[in-house]
Amino acid sequence: MSADTGEVLLRLAGARVSYGPVGVLDGLELEVRRGEFVALVGPSGCGKTTLLNLASGWLRPQAGTVETRGRVRMVFQQDGLFPWRTVAENVLLGLRHVAPGPERTRRAAALLELVSLSSFAGHYPHQLSGGMRQRVELVRALAGDTDLLLMDEPFSSLDYLTRLRMRAELARLLREQPRTVVLVTHDIEEAAQLADRVLVLSDRPAHIRDEVRLAVPRPRQATDPAVVGAVHRILTELGLEGEARETAADA
């Protein structure tokens, strides 16, 4: 999966978005190729989510172009599962383009098996824990040969340990069902552990301050030296690492 040779699935060229006088994106350039996992990190309110909304087609840029190819789906930070449908029915929704019949049922069952939730097929989302719901949401988005997955802080509402588990789960799912992913996250460690490229965005209007490439193949441990090194570089770029050290020295 060489990052520079695959077909371009997402291209933002000179995309500009502003809400009134507030410029959120001002001519941002971004290309994501098939098979890549790109993470976007940056300060709160810098326009990361706006970027995903452009990519999903929910928002149109005021200037510039946004091109996507293939089937695009978003995984949301809040609950995106339909609470009136069971776990299995939610996953089946992800397979809507597959003709109804034994093939669709089989694939839905296989997806639930993939996240070890087969015994919860008949449960409703409110009967599951947050982590379980997020796993269902992940496979619903994966279902049906999605080309590009857009993830908007998908694990931010989970506790730390569950979040670590979900990272491993996502890495494993992507090994079994490779997809192109754009992940927006506040969690720099998460970005460095999961992505091939981490784009560090600036304050509004967002531009790309730094691009950190991780050469070590996925999946990686959170404590992999390459991950730790990338975290250090990103924190420094955001002006957080230096300060933290000084504070520690003062104490």
Next chain:
Amino acid sequence: MNEPTRSHRGPWLALIGPAALILAWGALASLHLFPPSLFPHPLDVARGLVAEVRSGRLLDDVIASLFRVMVGFLLAVGLGVPAGLLLGRSLAARQAFLPIVNFFRSLSPLAWIPFAILWLGIGDPPAIFLIFMAAVFPMILSTCAAVANIPSVYFRVARDLGIEGTELLREVTLPAIAPQVITALRVTAGLSWLVVVAAEMIAGRDGLGFAVWDARNGLRIDLLAASMVVIGLIGVGLDRLLVRLSRIPSVRWGYER
């Protein structure tokens, strides 16, 4: 999931309150603190009730009242839910029409009684009209609020999944508002049952409301109290019936989080 663990004594415990009330009522009536012509004894009321059941009059009145409530309520739901859907979807429509809906919602349906009689006479039509006027506006408002509060994430997911048009209504909008609409159905059905009694007292020749009025005019306070007991019991029964809707598995989420 967490079905409340009801003890097997539950149904028996629920009888304690009514039994105590009837005993206290009987004791109070036996003391003759009030003239028996103004304060009936529960045994007299029971006898009156049995006589009314035997004569068939009670059943006729119950059927007449239930029929009016059913027609008025169904008309209100049939019109109120679609109107609420339209209003809930469009901010402009809300700004234009919500003040009117709020006005009529705040206007006691009983104030319509004179017009109801002038326009529609006596019998089923004025009662149905009054029930409709009582139920339709709360129904519109509840549906409208439910639609306006559907989290936008559901529509975004639907868009990603290619759900649109009437399918969007069927797969997302309606199931998303179902729990709140069911609650509104219970409230407005209760309201309808209150209004039918008032309507029949003034604009009826039969029905439980008329029975109340007729008993008072005939100074049959035993029948008056008997009618009241029946009205209360049927009201509770209606609510019990409608509460079953909220046990449908696909709407449980709306009551449990």
